[in-house]
Amino acid sequence: MILRSLELTNFGLFNDKSYEFRRGMNLVIGPNEAGKSTMMESVPAILFGCNEKKRFQPWGQSESTCAALILENQRNNVLIQRNIDTDHVELKQSDDMYQQQDHFIATLAVGEHSPQQLEYREYLSKTLGIHDEMLFRASIFVGQGDFPSSAKQIEQQIRILLSGFIHGDCDLVRQSLQDDYLAITCEDPWSGLKASPRELDVVKELLGDLDVKREQFNQWLLESKQVQRQITELEQKLDRDRSDYESGIEYLIWIQQRWHAEGDEHQPNASSSTVGDSEIDNQPLITECEQLEKTLTDAGLPAEIPGDLPRLLSSADDIRCDLVSLQQQIVPLRKELKEIALPCWKKSLLATLLPLLVVVVLWNFSADKHSLFIALFSAICLTLWGSFLIRYRQQRSCQLQLQEKISQVELRRSEDRSRLEALDAEFERHGLSSSAIELVKMKKILEAHEHILVRLSEIRHQLHQGGAADTCLADMADCYEQDECGDVGHLTPSDIPEAEAKLADLKNTIHSDEAELLSLLRTGAVLQGRLDDCDKLDVSEVQLRSRVAELEEKKHVLSCAYQVLTDAIDEFHRINLTKLEKEMGSYLNKATLGKYRSVKIHDDFSVSLAGIGRCSDWVPLANLSRGTIDVACLAIRLAVTRYITHNEYLPFFLDDALVNLDSARLIDTIDALERLSDDHQIIMFTHDERLYKLAGRRRWHVISLGEQPQRKTKKRKENRDHGNELGGQLSLL
Numbered sequence: 001m002i003l004r005s006l007e008l009t010n011f012g013l014f015n016d017k018s019y020e021f022r023r024g025m026n027l028v029i030g031p032n033e034a035g036k037s038t039m040m041e042s043v044p045a046i047l048f049g050c051n052e053k054k055r056f057q058p059w060g061q062s063e064s065t066c067a068a069l070i071l072e073n074q075r076n077n078v079l080i081q082r083n084i085d086t087d088h089v090e091l092k093q094s095d096d097m098y099q100q101q102d103h104f105i106a107t108l109a110v111g112e113h114s115p116q117q118l119e120y121r122e123y124l125s126k127t128l129g130i131h132d133e134m135l136f137r138a139s140i141f142v143g144q145g146d147f148p149s150s151a152k153q154i155e156q157q158i159r160i161l162l163s164g165f166i167h168g169d170c171d172l173v174r175q176s177l178q179d180d181y182l183a184i185t186c187e188d189p190w191s192g193l194k195a196s197p198r199e200l201d202v203v204k205e206l207l208g209d210l211d212v213k214r215e216q217f218n219q220w221l222l223e224s225k226q227v228q229r230q231i232t233e234l235e236q237k238l239d240r241d242r243s244d245y246e247s248g249i250e251y252l253i254w255i256q257q258r259w260h261a262e263g264d265e266h267q268p269n270a271s272s273s274t275v276g277d278s279e280i281d282n283q284p285l286i287t288e289c290e291q292l293e294k295t296l297t298d299a300g301l302p303a304e305i306p307g308d309l310p311r312l313l314s315s316a317d318d319i320r321c322d323l324v325s326l327q328q329q330i331v332p333l334r335k336e337l338k339e340i341a342l343p344c345w346k347k348s349l350l351a352t353l354l355p356l357l358v359v360v361v362l363w364n365f366s367a368d369k370h371s372l373f374i375a376l377f378s379a380i381c382l383t384l385w386g387s388f389l390i391r392y393r394q395q396r397s398c399q400l401q402l403q404e405k406i407s408q409v410e411l412r413r414s415e416d417r418s419r420l421e422a423l424d425a426e427f428e429r430h431g432l433s434s435s436a437i438e439l440v441k442m443k444k445i446l447e448a449h450e451h452i453l454v455r456l457s458e459i460r461h462q463l464h465q466g467g468a469a470d471t472c473l474a475d476m477a478d479c480y481e482q483d484e485c486g487d488v489g490h491l492t493p494s495d496i497p498e499a500e501a502k503l504a505d506l507k508n509t510i511h512s513d514e515a516e517l518l519s520l521l522r523t524g525a526v527l528q529g530r531l532d533d534c535d536k537l538d539v540s541e542v543q544l545r546s547r548v549a550e551l552e553e554k555k556h557v558l559s560c561a562y563q564v565l566t567d568a569i570d571e572f573h574r575i576n577l578t579k580l581e582k583e584m585g586s587y588l589n590k591a592t593l594g595k596y597r598s599v600k601i602h603d604d605f606s607v608s609l610a611g612i613g614r615c616s617d618w619v620p621l622a623n624l625s626r627g628t629i630d631v632a633c634l635a636i637r638l639a640v641t642r643y644i645t646h647n648e649y650l651p652f653f654l655d656d657a658l659v660n661l662d663s664a665r666l667i668d669t670i671d672a673l674e675r676l677s678d679d680h681q682i683i684m685f686t687h688d689e690r691l692y693k694l695a696g697r698r699r700w701h702v703i704s705l706g707e708q709p710q711r712k713t714k715k716r717k718e719n720r721d722h723g724n725e726l727g728g729q730l731s732l733l
Contacts (some may be wrong), residue, residue: 001073001128002681003043003651009066011084012038012056022701025674026683029692030705036685037143039705040655042067044141046082047124048133049110053084071127076101078127091123125364129645132361139641140650142657154621154633155605158640174565177383181558184551189559200551203544210541217531224527231520234513241510248503252496259493316423317440319416326416330409337402342395348388355380362644372576375568379561386557393550401543577601580643587635587642591672592628599636607636627665631672638680651681659688670694 003021008014013035019028030036038056045056046067057065068081079092087109093102104123106116121131130136137143182188185200197205359377584599588609596611600618607621609632621632641650658666670691673682684691695702 001071001648001650003683004070004072004077006039006042007068008039008042010058010061010063011042011065011067012058014039015058019703021681021683021703023681024677025695025698025700026681026703027691027695027700028683028685028703028705029687029695031687034687034705036687036705037655040141040143040653040685043069043653044133044136045084046080047128047136049082049087049108050084051110056084089120091120093123093127121364128650129648130650131364132357135361135644139637139644140652142652142654152622154607154629154636158601158605158607158636173380173383174562174569177558177562177565180387181555181562184555184558190562200548200555203548203551207541207544207548210544220527220530224524224531227520227524227527231517231524234517234520238510238513238517241506241513245503245506245510248499248506252499252503255496312423312426316420319420319423323413323416323420326409326413330406330413333402333406333409337399337406340395340399340402342399343388343391345388348384351384352381372568372571375564375571379565379568382557382561382564386554386561390550390554390557397546397550580640583643584636584639587639587676588632590675590678591631591635593675596628596632607632627668630661630665630669634669634672634676638676649679649681651683652676653683653685655685656687658684658691659686663690666690674698
C-alpha cells in the first residue's frame with residue numbers, strides 16, 4: 001500500500017495544490033515554515049478528522065478547508081476526501097482497472113460512535129489495517145523529536161504498540177494486583193514466602209480470641225445460674241427462720257407478761273430482764289428525735305425526708321452524667337460520618353472506556369486474537385470495578401456502622417431523658433424542686449448530714465417497733481387466751497431457759513445465713529457484670545465476621561484477576577510474541593544486511609539481538625552502537641506495524657526525524673531505510689540539505705516546497721554554463 005497522491009485546498013499554506021508520490025524513497029524538502037509538517041499532518045486529518053480545525057484554516061479566508069488522498073496497492077485504489085470544517089467524508093474504492101467497488105459518504109464528527117463511524121472504521125481496517133489515530137501515529141508516523149535516541153525509548157515504543165497505551169502495562173497491573181493481595185493476607189501463593197500478619201490474619205486471630213472468650217462466658221453463665229439457685233434457696237430458708245424467730249420472741253414476751261400480771265413467783269431472771277426491756281421509757285428517744293429534726297430543718301431539709309430521696313438524687317445525678325457522656329460520644333461520630341465520602345463511579349467508568357477503546361481498535365486488526373483481547377479487557381475491568389466495589393462497600397459499611405452507633409446513642413439518650421422526666425415527676429410528688437442545681441445542692445446537704453439521717457431513722461424505727469409491739473402483744477394475748485381456752489399447752493417457767501437458748505441458736509444461724517447470702521450476692525454481681533459484656537462480644541463478633549467475609553471476597557477477586565491476567569500474558573507470549581519476534585528478525589536481517597537476524601523481546605519489553613559469527617550471542621540493544629540502535633528501531637517499528645496490520649505494507653512518514661543525527665549515523669540510517677523501502681514506501685519531510693544531496697545522488701523522488709533548493713541548483717547550473725563557455729573559448733585559442 002502506497003500513498004499515490006495528496007490534494008490540499010485551503011489547507012494551511014496550500015491552496016489548490018496536488019502532489020504525487022512514488023514507490024520507494026520520497027523526500028519533501030523545504031525551509032522552515034514552508035508547510036512540511038502541515039502536509040504530513042494532512043494525512044491523519046483526512047483519515048481520522050481533526051479536533052483543532054482552526055490550525056489548518058488559512059488566515060483571512062472563509063472558504064472551506066478540504067483535503068484528499070489516494071492510496072494504491074496491487075489490488076485496488078482508494079480515494080478518501082474530507083471537508084475539514086464540516087467533517088464530510090467520501091470514500092471510493094475501485095479495482096486495478098478503475099472499476100468502482102465501494103462508495104461511502106457520511107458526515108463523521110470526531111469522537112462520535114455512530115453506525116456510520118463504525119462502517120467507516122471497517123473500511124479503514126480493510127484498507128490500512130489501522131482504524132485508530134493513536135495507533136496510526138504510534139506505528140507509521142514519526143514526528144519531530146519522536147525518533148528514539150536510546151534503547152529505553154525503543155522499549156517504551158514497543159510497549160505502546162503492543163499494549164495500545166503506555167499506562168496499560170500488563171506487568172504494572174499484575175504487580176498492582178499482587179500488592180493489593182499481599183496487603184490483605186501474608187500468604188503469597190505465587191512465591192511461597194510469608195510476611196508479617198496482614199489485616200485478614202489479624203481479624204482471624206481476633207476471632208480466635210473471641211471464641212476463647214465465648215467459652216469463658218459459657219462457664220461464667222453456668223456459675224451464675226448456680227449462684228442464683230443458691231441465693232433463692234437461702235432466701236427462702238432465711239424467710240422461714242426469721243418468721244420462726246419472730247414468733248418465738250413474741251411468744252416469750254407474751255408468756256412473760258402473763259406471768260408478771262399473775263404475780264408468778266417462779267418467773268426466772270432472764271424473763272424479768274426481757275419484760276423490763278419491753279417497758280423502756282420512750283421519752284428520751286422522742287426528745288432526741290425532735291432535736292435531730294430541728295437540725296435538719298435549720299440545714300434547709302424538710303423534717304419528713306422521703307425514704308427513697310437519696311436513691312432518687314443518686315439516680316438523677318447518674319442519668320445527667322450519662323447524658324453528658326452520650327453527648328461527648330455522639331459529636332465525634334457525627335463528625336466522622338460527615339467526613340466519609342463514597343467513591344465516584346465516574347472515574348472507574350472513564351478508566352474502563354480507555355482500555356475498551358484500545359480493545360476495539362485491536363479487535364479489528366487481529367481477527368485471530370479475540371480471546372486474548374477479551375481476557376485482557378476482562379482482567380482490567382474486573383480489577384477496576386472490583387477495586388471500586390470493594391472501596392464502595394467499605395465506605396458504605398463504615399457509614400452504616402456509624403449510623404447504627406449514632407442510633408444506639410440516640411436511643412440511650414431518649415431512654416435517659418424518659419427516666420429523668422419520671423424522676424422529676426417523683427420529686428414534684430414529694431414537694432421538691434426538680435431543678436438540677438437544687439437537686440445537686442440537696443444531695444450535698446444530705447451527704448453532709450448523713451449521720452443525722454441514719455440516727456433519726458433508727459430512732460423512728462425503734463419508736464415504731466415499740467408501738468407495733470404493744471399492738472402485736474395485745475393481739476397475741478387475745479390469741480393465746482383463746483388457745484388456752486382450747487386446752488393448748490404453754491411453756492412452764494422451767495422451759496423458758498431452753499427456749500431462749502434455741503432462739504439464740506436460731507438467731508446465730510440467721511446471722512450466718514445472712515453473711516453467706518451477702519457473699520453470694522457479691523459473687524452474683526461480679527458474674528453478672530462479666531456477663532453484661534457478652535452483648536459487646538456479640539457485636540464485635542458480628543463485625544469481625546463481616547469484615548472477614550469482605551476480605552475473603554476481595555482476596556478471591558484479586559487472586560482470580562491475577563490468574564486471568566497471568567494466563568493471558570502467557571498465551572500472548574506463547575502464540576503471538578513468537579510470530580512477532582520472527583517478523584522483527586526478518587526486517588532486522590534486511591536492514592543490517594544479515595549482521596543481526598534474530599530478535600528477542602523480554603517480559604519487561606527490553607530487546608536483545610543475535611546474528612551470525614561473532615554476533616551469534618544475544619546482546620542487549622542498549623549495549624550496541626547508536627547507529628545499530630537507529631537501524632534496529634526502524635526495522636522493529638516497521639515489523640510491529642506490519643504485524644498489527646495483518647501483513648499490510650503501509651507508507652512510513654518521517655518529519656525531520658533524522659535531523660539530529662551526525663553524518664555517519666545519518667548514512668547508516670538512510671542505507672537501512674533504502675533497503676526497507678523495497679517493501680514500504682518511505683516519505684521523509686525535512687529541511688536538511690544533506691538529505692537533499694543524497695536524494696539527488698540516489699535518485700529519490702523529491703518534492704520541493706520552497707525556492708531555496710531551486711536557487712542553489714540554478715546557481716550551480718550557471719556556474720557550469722560559465723565554465724563551459726570558458727572551455728569553448730580556450731579550445732578556439
